[in-house]
Amino acid sequence: MTAPAVEASVPHPGGAVYQSWWSRVWQNHAPGYLFLIPWLIGFLGLTIGPIITSFYLSFTDFDLLTPPEWVGTANYVRMFTADPKFIASMQVTLTFVLFSVPLKLAFALGVALLLNRGMRGLPLYRALFYLPSLLGASVAIAILWRQLFAGDGLVNDFLSVFGIQGPSWISNPRYSLWTLIVLSIWQFGSPMIIFLAGLRQIPQDMYEAASLDGASRWRQFWKITLPLLTPVVFFNAIIQTIEAFKSFTPAFIISAGTGNPINSTLFYTLYLYQEAFGFFRMGYASALAWFLLLLVACFTAFSFLTSKYWVHYDD
Amino acid sequence: MTVTAPAPRLTVVTEASPAKLWRKRILSVLAHVALIGASILMLYPLLWMLSASFRPENEIFSGTLIPSSWSLDSYFRGWNGLRISFGTFFWNSLVISITSVVGNLIACSMAAFAFARLRFKGRNFWFAMMLMTLMLPGQVTLIPQYVLFRELGWVNTILPLVAPKFLAVDAFFVFLMVQFFRGIPRELDEAAMMDGCSAWRIYWKVMLPLSTPVLATAAIFTFIWTWDDFFAPLIYLNEMKQYTVMLGLRTFTDSTGESDFGGLFAMSVLSLVPIFLFFLFFQRLLIEGIATTGMKR
Numbered sequence: 001m002t003a004p005a006v007e008a009s010v011p012h013p014g015g016a017v018y019q020s021w022w023s024r025v026w027q028n029h030a031p032g033y034l035f036l037i038p039w040l041i042g043f044l045g046l047t048i049g050p051i052i053t054s055f056y057l058s059f060t061d062f063d064l065l066t067p068p069e070w071v072g073t074a075n076y077v078r079m080f081t082a083d084p085k086f087i088a089s090m091q092v093t094l095t096f097v098l099f100s101v102p103l104k105l106a107f108a109l110g111v112a113l114l115l116n117r118g119m120r121g122l123p124l125y126r127a128l129f130y131l132p133s134l135l136g137a138s139v140a141i142a143i144l145w146r147q148l149f150a151g152d153g154l155v156n157d158f159l160s161v162f163g164i165q166g167p168s169w170i171s172n173p174r175y176s177l178w179t180l181i182v183l184s185i186w187q188f189g190s191p192m193i194i195f196l197a198g199l200r201q202i203p204q205d206m207y208e209a210a211s212l213d214g215a216s217r218w219r220q221f222w223k224i225t226l227p228l229l230t231p232v233v234f235f236n237a238i239i240q241t242i243e244a245f246k247s248f249t250p251a252f253i254i255s256a257g258t259g260n261p262i263n264s265t266l267f268y269t270l271y272l273y274q275e276a277f278g279f280f281r282m283g284y285a286s287a288l289a290w291f292l293l294l295l296v297a298c299f300t301a302f303s304f305l306t307s308k309y310w311v312h313y314d315d
Numbered sequence: 316m317t318v319t320a321p322a323p324r325l326t327v328v329t330e331a332s333p334a335k336l337w338r339k340r341i342l343s344v345l346a347h348v349a350l351i352g353a354s355i356l357m358l359y360p361l362l363w364m365l366s367a368s369f370r371p372e373n374e375i376f377s378g379t380l381i382p383s384s385w386s387l388d389s390y391f392r393g394w395n396g397l398r399i400s401f402g403t404f405f406w407n408s409l410v411i412s413i414t415s416v417v418g419n420l421i422a423c424s425m426a427a428f429a430f431a432r433l434r435f436k437g438r439n440f441w442f443a444m445m446l447m448t449l450m451l452p453g454q455v456t457l458i459p460q461y462v463l464f465r466e467l468g469w470v471n472t473i474l475p476l477v478a479p480k481f482l483a484v485d486a487f488f489v490f491l492m493v494q495f496f497r498g499i500p501r502e503l504d505e506a507a508m509m510d511g512c513s514a515w516r517i518y519w520k521v522m523l524p525l526s527t528p529v530l531a532t533a534a535i536f537t538f539i540w541t542w543d544d545f546f547a548p549l550i551y552l553n554e555m556k557q558y559t560v561m562l563g564l565r566t567f568t569d570s571t572g573e574s575d576f577g578g579l580f581a582m583s584v585l586s587l588v589p590i591f592l593f594f595l596f597f598q599r600l601l602i603e604g605i606a607t608t609g610m611k612r
Contacts, residue, residue: 031514032435039426039445039489042482047448050459057458064462111353114346121347127598128354134594134601135361137543139561140583143568144364147576152376154363186357190605197606242450249545256569272454277550282458289454296452 051293058287063280075287086288088263089271092177096267097244100184105236107188112195113225126196130189141183142253146170149179170254173264180250180265191236198232199225230311238303245296248273268292368581375577390585393578396567399555401582404563411473411548411559412541418480419488419537420530426483427492428518432504442493448486453546461550475551476544480537488533494607495529496522532604535593542589560586 033040058075060068079086111129115122135141148154151168159166169175202225210220226233248269251259259266259274268288276285367375368389370382375389394401429435430442464475483489503525504517512520523530548559558566564586567579594601 029435032429032433032438035425035429035433035514035518036435036441038422038481039429039483040441042422042479042484043441043444043448045463046460046479046482046484047451047456050456050463051451053459053462054455054457064465111350114350117343117346119343119346119350125350125354126602127594128358130598130602130605131361131594132357134539135587135590137540138587138590139543139545139564140586143564143579143583144360146568147364148360154360193602193605238450242452246452252545253565253568269454272457273546276458276461282462286458289452289457292452293455296450300450 054286054289057283058290060283060286061281062283062286064282065280068283071283075284076291078284079287079291085263085266085271089259089266089268092259092264092266093245093268095177096181096184096247097241100181101237101240101244103181104185104188104240105191105233107185108191108236109195109229109233111188112192112199113221115192116196116199126193129192133187133189136183136187137249139249139253142250145179145183145250146254149175171261173261176254176261176264180247180254183250184244184247191240194232194236195229198229202228227312231313234303234307234311238300241299242296245269245292364580365584368577368584370577372577375580389577389581392575393567393581393585396575396578396582397555397563397570399558401560401563401585403556404558404560405585407473407557408542408559408561411476412538414473414477415480415541416534416537418477419483419485420534422481422483423485423488423533424492424523424526424530425518426489427496428522430489431493431496432517432522433514445486445489448484449490457550464551470551471553471557473552473557476541476547485537488537491533491604491607492526492529495526499525528600529604531597532600535597535601536604539590539593 057068059070059072061071061074062068115125119125132141149169150156151166151171153169155169156166167175169179206224206228207220210224215223246269247267251265251267251270252273255261255265255270257270257274259270272285272288272292275281275288362380366380366382369385369387370389371384371386372388374382426445430438430445460475461470464470467474469475469478499522504521507517507521543561544559545561545565548562549565552558552562555566560582564579564582567575567582
């Protein structure tokens, strides 16, 4: 490598005229690919290869010990016709996504708006609200949550001050999923920080012009803040939804890996784990994984397609 | 980086009436009350667990936030609560996390340098592929990866956990670094190029030294996320002597946890200490790191 193919606005120094075609190609493209080698190996070997393989496996019976056996679409047929646990886990996950994401984003935006009014002590509040996001993925927090919402847990201690006798939240199928939704909302700090950064970028003079025109704060929020913030809302919504689909640890710890009571915390990821590593039904688990991929892909495509109707880009 | 310093605010100076000023003051007090209340509500459970871990065994579920007498018993009991001491688990987690940091820093920064600065055929295509992997649910690669690592004889070693980091599979960090590299003035590497520096030297001598903030952010997040990771160790590490702290905690809840809450809480607190220390010393860096991801360049 003599002259690197660093992208530059100035032409290459030195005459490239009498270089052979091959050495020109080599000099122009090789450094890029040399730097990309680790990523490329990872991408082909640990991402694309496995995606294709798991597509194939989803049409087989495979228990890891004997070679995969082709069964056609049987796995998919079973998913939709003969597997109540699949339906249950889908319901649990969709409920979780549908409630935790909007609520979390609403909290994040609300607090960000409050903090953005030039509050004193902003760095401290920001840090305090961010802490749960940083700790939240830990097993330790899931353990704490299990204790908080137990029958004799902290939440019920608090409620008993007001004379309310709370149920055992985590072992009641009506509430168990909600404890996990609350856990997710508790971690609103990281989208809040992104909202704050987005709010900072809204030019202040727009508000000044609007208030000179006599627009109320409420009107300013709907006509200036929210439209200009839609790219950030979009970004946060996508990231949080994908995160919510992937959630695994809290449900696993709180239900001790079972997804109980009555499958009420049986997240899709948890069910997939049970099928793959509990029963070693790798073929069926692959079909579950592929269905999840399709679901997430559809969701992402749908969001990007509809985004042009509600996300405002200033260029 | 886009949002480091608070933008100077120009407020229109209008002659506000006293009534208006009072209204503003009251609103601000109310906002502080709401924020302080919310902070307490959010952080109380953490403080409670901290306090519980220092209480004597018979007082764990009773008493005020400040223990009447302090005791380290729970820590000693918890530390040796399982067949193998938590010291082993902490050591395992540390080894895995630090190796992952090294892998991510090398591999992700190389890929990011190629995407941000080098020109080669297919760059846009590969970049789009990299962005797509950001949204990929990990479950879809899980089983074939497991089969692969099993064939290689890597199950029950740390290799399935750390080797992928050296292949830049954490696209998030590649993305973060690309964003940062693009913000570094091009004149710098062009000057180096005019001096006849190779791409490797530009990467090593120009880009990396200028990128310490993003490298630090990536290092800390890699550490925390690896430290917290539960799923991969759950699948790949089956022998207790290889357990990470998170697996140790899980085993603790399943076996003795029901009877020894003190030990469980003590070990839980201890498992959060490294993350909390990063938060304490680097929270600015972390918050800026998070903030930049949502901004477009």
